[in-house]
Structures are given as structure tokens and as C-alpha cells.
Amino acid sequence: MSQNKLQGKLPTEFASWSKLYMLNLGTNNFTGSIPPSIGNISSLRCIYLNLNNFAGGIPLEVAYHAKLEILSLAANNLSGIVPIPLYNISSLSNVSLVQNELEGTLPADLGFTLPKLQEFDCLQNRFSGSIPPSLANASNLVIIDIAENKFTGPIPNNLGSLPNLQVLSLGINTLGENMRPNDWSFLNSLVNCTHLKTLSLHESSLRGELPNSIVNFSATMEELHLYRNHIYGAIPREIGKLKNFRVLTLYENLLNGTIPKSIGELSKLGVLDLSDNNISGVIPTSISNTSKLLFLNLENNMLQGSMPHLFNISTLQELYLANNRIQGLIPDEIVFFARCINLDLSKNLFTGSLSSNIGSLKQLVQLDVSYNKLTGDIPTALSGCVMLEELRMQENLFQGKIPSSFKALKSLRILDLSRSNLSESIPRFFVEFHLIEFLNLSHNKLGGEVPREGLFSNVSAFSVVENSELCGGVQALHFPACPLKGSRNKKNAFSLRIILILVPVSLGILSACLALICYLRQKSKKLNDPVPVFRDNQYLKLSYQDLLLATNEFSPINMLGEGRYGSVYKGFLESMEQIIAVKVLNVEVRGASKSFLAECEMLRNIRHRNLIKTITACSSTDFKGNEFKALVFEFMTNGSVEDWLHPNPSYQENERNLTLLQRLNISIDVAQGVDYLHHHSHAGIIHGDIKPSNVLLDEEFVARIGDFGLARFAFATTSDLSQAQMSSAGVRGTVGYVPPEYGMCGKISAEGDVYSYGIFLLEMFSGKRPIESSILVDNDNNLHDHVRKALPLRVMDIVDP
Known part of the structure; x- marks a missing residue:
């Protein structure tokens, strides 16, 4: 039970x-x-x-x-x-x-009275006295765990006679008090335990020099815990002989010497903690061979030299190198720590700028580079570390302003940028940081007004001292009031002059605009083939260089996806302080240029809450003279519906799921977008490729239809019928989505999108890809009989999409 x-x-x-x-x-x-x-x-x-x-x-x-x-x-x-x-x-x-809370001593003859004993566990109690040497008589013992009690030494030196022993855990006792400082004979005897996997002697008051005999332990040895003792000497050079080591913890001792090069031979090592010792020398490059390492802690030693290139350790989740004498640049290969959660490089001698590759550490929770000599601007790419909770960068030589991209770091609890050379004003987006516990901007060169809202209303939640140009803020700061730009009378007089000037000017401009609109309407009626370009006065002008800088030279790290005609990259426009998505066309692919023109034509004529918003387009050449075409859209924080229905393996751990209500709302959003395209745009538009990967989700999970590369204007008049039939000669859309009316009706109609939307609904609500059956959504009730006879489809009527 x-x-x-x-x-x-x-x-x-x-x-x-x-x-x-x-x-x-x-x-x-x-x-x-x-x-x-x-x-x-x-x-x-x-x-x-x-x-x-x-x-x-x-x-x-x-x-x-x-x-x-x-x-x-x-x-x-x-x-x-x-x-x-x-x-x-x-x-x-x-x-x-x-x-439990059991106490007393263990009988001296325990091993004789319990000869069949295989496992003896009394961890975390109050037992006292000595460990009975008679335990060696219970030859079947596999596990002895008496840690976290009040046992005293010495440790019996005959435990090595237990042939089946796998786990010996004696830690958190006072075993070393009654032992001679160098009496490690018990450790030497354990060499004979050929099945030993785990040895725990941590926090046991052990003293003396670390014996070289540990390298002679059985090849089965997986874990050795000797931390928080008084052990001195060097780590044996032949430590690499223990090929099956997974955990080695020697922290908080008195060890000296260097880290042996043979440490790189421990290919199965997952945890290595040598912190809080007196270890010197350089970090051996061979450590990069420990390709399964999850946790590496070398802080609080006397290590020097440069930081090794640990690019082989893609599994690394926590790296601590703080409080050493490591110098030089922080390697660009930091990008390979993709799974890193905690990274602490503080209190060293690092120089140069902090690599923008730091932004690739998407899972980073804690980053500490404080107390170094880092220079240059704080990289804007740090905004990519959206899971950051603690960011400490104080006591460096950073300059420039606090990046506006930091507004993406809304998970921050602690942000320390103090004691650098940062200038300009305090960004107002900090007011919206509701999780932050302490913000330290003190000892910089910041100026301007200190906000009063949000965290700035509580003086215990932030520090801005020693910034002589600051003004305003809450009264407790005792900063001077911010100067007014002019007296009230002058301001009123100035406002009156502006009004007197602007009113006639505005009327003139309005008249000119009305005349221009009339002219353009008349001109547009005469044109049979409008030129697919963006109006200069409506869209932002961006060059190839602007987009190159925004996407970090179209770095693979910033790639959001790849399609038939090109790739989409995430970027950040400094001029607009905005995150963007850049769709770069591969002009060498047949049809790419045509797709670009089609998207330009569609996107210049539509605007709706459920359609992707276009920022601008760029048709230019790159630095090598090659043709370059790109479209710039607003960035959709939550990716595509495809990412949520069929996530990549990297997202499986995060249990990304859409609720039923979210699925319903997304379906309604898509329906409204399709309805707008068919019936409410200035000319009916058929998207032609509605599917989950072309439906994007913003921060509030509002759905936006994107990718208009296959879209076409609907032909409503009989004079255009021949052109419509010609356009339907080749089936458009994604393979696997074949609207049957292309074959049955002989012309393009809005049902093409309606059918694709039916398949989109099936994926949304089942979470599976359609294989043998799909759903046809038909508002006009004119295809049901044909479909039932021709295709094995289930039919759903939706009167109002």
C-alpha cells in the first residue's frame, strides 16, 4: 500500500x-x-x-x-x-x-552479529562513537552510508577487505580529530575494493597530504568527495588513470601545485570542483577534452595565464573562474557554451571588450564579469540573454550609454553597472522592470533626470550615487531639481508664435495633400501595371550596411528560419531602438525575385491587426556588387505556430504548449486576417500558403499572417478570366497542401485560402499533421457535394470565419 x-x-x-x-x-x-x-x-x-x-x-x-x-x-x-x-x-x-533523530553507538561486534548485511544506512542521525572495525567481517556489504552523524575517528584500515563494497560514505563526521595528520592507511587499503564506485569523506576534519594512492583506486571509481577538509599537497599527476570518474570535488582545502594535464583524460567527468584552494599555474588546455563536463568551478585560487578555449565542452552549464589572476581577452568561443546557466568570470584581469557572442547564451541566468578591466561599450547583444536574473558588470572600464536593448531583460533581479564610465541618461524602461530587487548605477557619469516611478520610487531598490549630472528623482535622493528650459511667460509667448505660424502652414499643406491625392488617384486608374515599390515617404530607408550591422553580419546565431527563397534573421536597429526580423532573399534561386516583388506589392496595399507589419524593404547591392534584396518586418517574440505545435528538440524540455483558448484565439485571428485579404482589402488578395509556419505570434500571442511570396490579387471581372485561368495552371503553396478546387473549378478563387485554413485548423486543434484526412472550411456551401464524392475529407461549415 x-x-x-x-x-x-x-x-x-x-x-x-x-x-x-x-x-x-x-x-x-x-x-x-x-x-x-x-x-x-x-x-x-x-x-x-x-x-x-x-x-x-x-x-x-x-x-x-x-x-x-x-x-x-x-x-x-x-x-x-x-x-x-x-x-x-x-x-x-x-x-x-x-x-531520523536516532542516537547511541554502534555495537563493536556489529559485523559479526549481522554477517549477511549488504546495506547499512544511518545517514543524517545523531549516532556517535567510533566506526566498528568488525564491519569488515560482513563480507557481503555493498553500501555503508553513515554520513552526517557524530562519529569520531580513526577510520578502520581494514575496510579494504570488503570485496563487494561499492559505496562508502563517511562524510560530515569528526573522523580526523583522533587520527594522526598523515594517517591515510585506511585510504590505501581501499585500493583493494575492486568494485568501489563512490567514496565520500567530505567535511570530516581530515588532515595531511593528499596521498598519491588515490590514482590506484579501482577503474570502477566514479565519485570522490574530499571537500571541506584540511588536506594539502598537489593533485596527483596521474589522476587521469581513473577513466570512469564522473565527479571530483576537492574544494575548500589547502591544495597547491597545478592542475594536472592528465585531467583531460577523464572523458566521462561531469563535475569538477577545485575551488577555494591555493592552486596556481595555468588552466591546462587539455581540460577541453572533458566533453561531458556540466559543472566546472576553479574560483578562489591563484590561477593565471589566459582563459582556455573550452569550445569542445558544449555540455557546460556552470563555469566559475572568479577571483584568480586570469588575463587577456574573453574568448569569442564563449558561443559554444549554449547550455550555460551560470557564468562567473569576476575578479580577474580580463581586458578588451566583451564579445557580442555573449548574446548567444540564451539559457544564461547569472552572468558576472565584475572587477576586471573590460573596455568599450556594453554589447547590445546581451539582450539575447532573455533569461538573465543576475547581471553584474561593476568595476570595469565600460563606456558609452546603457544599451536600449536591455529593455528585453525583464527577468532581471539584480543589475550592477556601477563604477564604470557610463554616460548619458538613465533609460526609462527600467521603470517597467517589476522583478528587479536591486539596480546599482552608482559611480558613473550619468546625467539627466532620475525617474520617480516603479523601482525608482523605493530608494532601497537602487543606487545612483556619485553621478554628478543627475537631477530630480524622489526627495530622499536630495538631488537638485531639473532645470526648466524657460520661464512660463516665455514658454506661452513661444507657443503662441508657433500656433500663428503652424495654422496657415498646416492649411496650406493639407490643401496640397488633397490635390496630390486626387492627382494620384486619377493617375493610378490609368496604370494597368503598378510598379511594386515602397513609397519613399511611408517607409524607412535602410541600406545593406544597416541590415548587416543589425544582424551581426547575418550571423547564423541570429537566424530565425530558412525557406524556399531565403532566410530570416533577427536584428536590432540602433536608430529605432527596435528588434526586427529581416527576410533576405536568395536571388540566385529561381522565382526569388518574383516572390520579392509579389510581397512588396501585397504588403504596400494591406494593413491589418492580423497581418505581419512591414517596416521597409531594401533592394540594393552588397559590398561585393552582388544583388541584394530584403524585407524588414516587426519581430514576433513568440515565433510561429509551427514552433509551438511541432517544437525543435531544443524546446522539448521547456514543455511549450498552447492552451485550448490560445488555439481558438489564434484561429480566430487567422480567420480575420484571411477575411480581410479576401473581402476588405482594396483588391481581393489570395494568400495561397496559409499554414502554421506562416502564422506568427507577437508578445501577447496575437496571430499575424506572414510570407506573401505566393500571394495573388483576385480577378473579379470577366475580362481578367483568361489571366486567372492561366495563373491556376500550376498549383501553388506548400507541398502537402493542395486545394482540390484548383482541379475542379478551373479558376483561382478565395476557396484556396479557405481550404488551407481548414488544414491550419486541424493542426491547431489536434496538434498533429494531417495525413489521410483534412477539414474543408467552406463559407458558400458550394463545394460540399463535389468534395464528398471526390476526396476522403471531413467537412466543417463555418458561416462566419
Whole structure:
């Protein structure tokens, strides 16, 4: 009956259960004491009462079970002394008393009275006294875990005679107090344990020089914990012999010497912690060969030289190199730490600028580069680290302004940019940072007005001292009031002059605009083929160089996706302080230029809440004289619907799912966008390729239809019928989406989009790709009979999309 939610006290009537072999009530919510009547079940072999809330002592009657093999009382609130007769049940093989408040000593003859013992766990109790050497007599022992008690030394030097021993955990005791400083004979004996995997002697007051004998441990050795002792000497040079090492923790000791080059031979190493010692020299480049390393901590030593190129360690999640003497540049290869969560390079001698590649660490939560000699501007690419909670950059030589791109870092709890040479004003977007606990901008050259809202209303949440040009802010800052630009009278007089000038000018401009509009309308009627270009006065002018800088030279790191005619990149426009999406056409692909012109023509004629907003277009040449065409859109924070329905493996861990309400709202948004294109744009437009990857989601999950490369104007008049039929000769859209009316109706009609939207609905609400059946959404009820006869489709009527 384990792993339920049973509660209350155990029944006392056990006498009638005379044939019970095993009692398993573990992982419940039982309370009270263990009833002594449990001793009446003479047939009992296994007792599992672990992970409950039992209190009181272990009843003596438990020892009445002469044939008991397994006793598990772990994780309760048991107290008192373990009944001595319990240690005389010779059939016991597993004893688990972990996480209680039991006390007393272990019998000196424990290993003789429990000869069949395989596992003995009394972790996290209050046992005291010495470890009985007789444990070596229980030759079947596999696990000995007596950590976190009050045992004293010395450690028996005969434990190496246990041939099956795999785990020996003795940490967090005071084992070294009664030992001679260099008495490591017990460690030497463990070389004979050919199955040993884990040895834990942490926080045990051990003293003396680290013996070289540890390199002679069995090849099965996986974990060695010797941290928080008083061990000195150097790490053995042949540490690489332990090929199966996964965890090596030696931190907070007195170790000196250098990090052995053979450390790179530990190919399975996942955790290496040598922090808080006196280790010197350089970090060996061979450490890059530990390709499965997750955690590397070398902080608080005397390491020097440059930071090694750790680009082979793509698994690294936490890297701590703080408080050493490492110098030179922070390598650009930092981009390979794609899974890094915590990165601490503080209190070193790093110079140069901070690489913009830092923005590729999308999962970064804590970044600390404080107390170095970094120069240049703070990279705007840091805005890519949207999960950042702590960013510490104080005590450097940064200059320029606080990047406006920082407004994307809304998860920040701590931001410290103090003691640098930052100038200009305090960005107002900090007011919207609701999670921030402390913002430190002190000791810079900032000027202008200090905001009063948000975090700036609480003086304990920020510091801006020693910025002599600041003014305003809350009264507690005692800053001078910000100067007015002129007296009220002068301001009123100036305003009157402006009004007198602007009114006639505005009337003149309005008249001119009306005349121009009339002229353009008359001219547009005469033109049969309008030129597909953007109006100069409506769209921003951007050059190839502007887009090159915005996307970090079209870096693969910034690529959002790739399609038939080109690729889409994420960028940041400094001039607009805006994140953008840049669709760069591959002009060498057949049809790409035609697709570009089609998108220009469509996007210049449409504007709707559920259609992607175009910022501008660029038709130019690159620096090599090659043709360059690109479209610039607003950036959609939540990607495409395709990303949510069928996420990449990198997103699987994040459990990205759309709720039913979100799916419904997205479907309605798409329907409204398609309805606008068909019926409310100045000329009916057929998108021709509605699908999840072409539906983008903004920050509030409002859906926007994008990719108009296959869109066409609908031909409403009979004079255009021949052209319409010609356009339908080739089926357009994505392979797998073939509207049947192209074959049955012989002309292009809005049903092409309606059918694609039906398939989009099926994907949205099932979360699966359509294979044998799809949904046709038909507003006019004129295709049902044809479809039912021709195709194995299910039909859904939607009167109002």
C-alpha cells in the first residue's frame, strides 16, 4: 500500500496476520508511533515504513522477528536509541534508518552479529562513537552510508577487505580529530575494493597530504568527495588513470601545485570542483577534452595565464573562474557554451571588450564579469540573454550609454553597472522592470533626470550615487531639481508664435495633400501595371550596411528560419531602438525575385491587426556588387505556430504548449486576417500558403499572417478570366497542401485560402499533421457535394470565419 496518501495511526491488531511475509506502507502520511504489536507477526521478513511521519522510538518488539531480512524506517521522526537486540538478527541484509533523530553507538561486534548485511544506512542521525572495525567481517556489504552523524575517528584500515563494497560514505563526521595528520592507511587499503564506485569523506576534519594512492583506486571509481577538509599537497599527476570518474570535488582545502594535464583524460567527468584552494599555474588546455563536463568551478585560487578555449565542452552549464589572476581577452568561443546557466568570470584581469557572442547564451541566468578591466561599450547583444536574473558588470572600464536593448531583460533581479564610465541618461524602461530587487548605477557619469516611478520610487531598490549630472528623482535622493528650459511667460509667448505660424502652414499643406491625392488617384486608374515599390515617404530607408550591422553580419546565431527563397534573421536597429526580423532573399534561386516583388506589392496595399507589419524593404547591392534584396518586418517574440505545435528538440524540455483558448484565439485571428485579404482589402488578395509556419505570434500571442511570396490579387471581372485561368495552371503553396478546387473549378478563387485554413485548423486543434484526412472550411456551401464524392475529407461549415 506504499506511495498513497494514507494517514492516521497504524492499527494495533496484527496478531491475525500470522502469515504476512512483507509489510510495505512506505511513502504515506502515517503518524503516531510504531505499535509494539507489530512484533506478533512471526512470519514477517520485510518491513517498509519509510517516508512517513512516525515518531517515538523503535519498539523492542521489532527485534522479535528472528527471520527479518529488510528493515526500512528511513525519513521519519523516530528518536531514541536503537534496541540492541535488533543488531542480533543474523538474517538482516538491509537496514535503513536514514533521516531520523536516532542516537547511541554502534555495537563493536556489529559485523559479526549481522554477517549477511549488504546495506547499512544511518545517514543524517545523531549516532556517535567510533566506526566498528568488525564491519569488515560482513563480507557481503555493498553500501555503508553513515554520513552526517557524530562519529569520531580513526577510520578502520581494514575496510579494504570488503570485496563487494561499492559505496562508502563517511562524510560530515569528526573522523580526523583522533587520527594522526598523515594517517591515510585506511585510504590505501581501499585500493583493494575492486568494485568501489563512490567514496565520500567530505567535511570530516581530515588532515595531511593528499596521498598519491588515490590514482590506484579501482577503474570502477566514479565519485570522490574530499571537500571541506584540511588536506594539502598537489593533485596527483596521474589522476587521469581513473577513466570512469564522473565527479571530483576537492574544494575548500589547502591544495597547491597545478592542475594536472592528465585531467583531460577523464572523458566521462561531469563535475569538477577545485575551488577555494591555493592552486596556481595555468588552466591546462587539455581540460577541453572533458566533453561531458556540466559543472566546472576553479574560483578562489591563484590561477593565471589566459582563459582556455573550452569550445569542445558544449555540455557546460556552470563555469566559475572568479577571483584568480586570469588575463587577456574573453574568448569569442564563449558561443559554444549554449547550455550555460551560470557564468562567473569576476575578479580577474580580463581586458578588451566583451564579445557580442555573449548574446548567444540564451539559457544564461547569472552572468558576472565584475572587477576586471573590460573596455568599450556594453554589447547590445546581451539582450539575447532573455533569461538573465543576475547581471553584474561593476568595476570595469565600460563606456558609452546603457544599451536600449536591455529593455528585453525583464527577468532581471539584480543589475550592477556601477563604477564604470557610463554616460548619458538613465533609460526609462527600467521603470517597467517589476522583478528587479536591486539596480546599482552608482559611480558613473550619468546625467539627466532620475525617474520617480516603479523601482525608482523605493530608494532601497537602487543606487545612483556619485553621478554628478543627475537631477530630480524622489526627495530622499536630495538631488537638485531639473532645470526648466524657460520661464512660463516665455514658454506661452513661444507657443503662441508657433500656433500663428503652424495654422496657415498646416492649411496650406493639407490643401496640397488633397490635390496630390486626387492627382494620384486619377493617375493610378490609368496604370494597368503598378510598379511594386515602397513609397519613399511611408517607409524607412535602410541600406545593406544597416541590415548587416543589425544582424551581426547575418550571423547564423541570429537566424530565425530558412525557406524556399531565403532566410530570416533577427536584428536590432540602433536608430529605432527596435528588434526586427529581416527576410533576405536568395536571388540566385529561381522565382526569388518574383516572390520579392509579389510581397512588396501585397504588403504596400494591406494593413491589418492580423497581418505581419512591414517596416521597409531594401533592394540594393552588397559590398561585393552582388544583388541584394530584403524585407524588414516587426519581430514576433513568440515565433510561429509551427514552433509551438511541432517544437525543435531544443524546446522539448521547456514543455511549450498552447492552451485550448490560445488555439481558438489564434484561429480566430487567422480567420480575420484571411477575411480581410479576401473581402476588405482594396483588391481581393489570395494568400495561397496559409499554414502554421506562416502564422506568427507577437508578445501577447496575437496571430499575424506572414510570407506573401505566393500571394495573388483576385480577378473579379470577366475580362481578367483568361489571366486567372492561366495563373491556376500550376498549383501553388506548400507541398502537402493542395486545394482540390484548383482541379475542379478551373479558376483561382478565395476557396484556396479557405481550404488551407481548414488544414491550419486541424493542426491547431489536434496538434498533429494531417495525413489521410483534412477539414474543408467552406463559407458558400458550394463545394460540399463535389468534395464528398471526390476526396476522403471531413467537412466543417463555418458561416462566419
